[in-house]
Amino acid sequence: MSDNLLTLEGVHTHIGAYHILHGVDLQVPRGQLTMLLGRNGAGKTTTLRTIMGLWQASQGRVTFNGADITKKHTPQIAQLNIAYVPENMGIFADLTVKENMLLAARQARTAAQIDTQRLAWIFKLFPAVEKFWNYPAGKLSGGQKQMLAVSRAIVEPRELLIVDEPSKGLAPAIINNMIDAFQQLKASGVTILLVEQNINFAKRLGDHVAVMDDGRVVHAGSMQALAEDAALQQRLLGLSL
Missing domain, CATH: 3.40.50.300 (P-loop containing nucleotide triphosphate hydrolases)
Structure with missing residues (x-):
């Protein structure tokens, strides 16, 4: 290989x-x-x-x-x-954070069917995704939208x-979080x-x-x-x- x-x-x-x-x-x-x-x-x-x-x-x-x-x-x-996060992030502003994640989770038809262990890992990487789970994605800050965009790309193994x-x-603090x-x-x-x-x-x-x-x-x-x-x-x- x-x-x-x-x-x-x-x-x-x-x-x-x-x-x-x-x-x-x-x-x-x-x-x-x-x-x-x-x-x-x-x-x-x-x-x-x-x-x-x-x-x-x-x-x-x-x-x-x-x-x-x-x-x-x-x-x-x-x-x-292969997952792709474009520069404009491609967030669906009128949908909630949960609904954005569910769209990317091809193996799940409801949020309850998303791999719970993987979701817990994502929540640990990006706590804002869990905090604003039921919040309209369009209301998030720029940094929070970027976290959601990356989370959506990795909601299933890639x-x-x-x-x-x-x-x-x-902001620098969010950049450090993204690096981690x-x-x-x-x-x-x-x-x-x-x-x-x-x-x-x-x-x-x-x-x-x-x-x-x-x-x-x-x-x-x-x-x-x-x-x-x-x-x-x-x-x-x-x-x-």
Whole structure:
């Protein structure tokens, strides 16, 4: 079995008349947390949406667990035990927290049928989800909505978790809570791919890193090596960790 759970080879994506991805090569090692970094407009979100089939690759190949998923539709990809948390979180504002969770729990028809042990684990990771269980999701704060979005993605066991900017707009205390949650998820064996702009978040969590620029991956390696190389950081990201 390959050490990489997810692989992109020469992936191009067009959106209308715009050519966004220009041959993305990306490896997501099994059981590790991979950070996808890059300046705004580098193509990070488009890469995630292409993996999930929300936008179709016009060239190249996406492979998950050794199977070609390039032409699969989003529901088929989700059924492969891949969960995706978009940047806008995708919360159903008019539904309660419980109802949002139930929609994601495909094996349950009522909240009582959701795996109680897993739910208890999620409540321990994100106490706000339990506290506001019967509360309209649209009334939650930004940080609470992000916690709900991640909780919904992991309400059933997933092999791959893909999250777009989980720390965006969050207070430092909530970011620390989110870091702890992802560390526990990784320890449980989940493979994680994160897009991040918060470099401290990336440095504390990442095992592997890929840096994008102008629709391509321009650097890949260990997160620790990038964190310790100020000159490389400056060249790739225009900043120092």
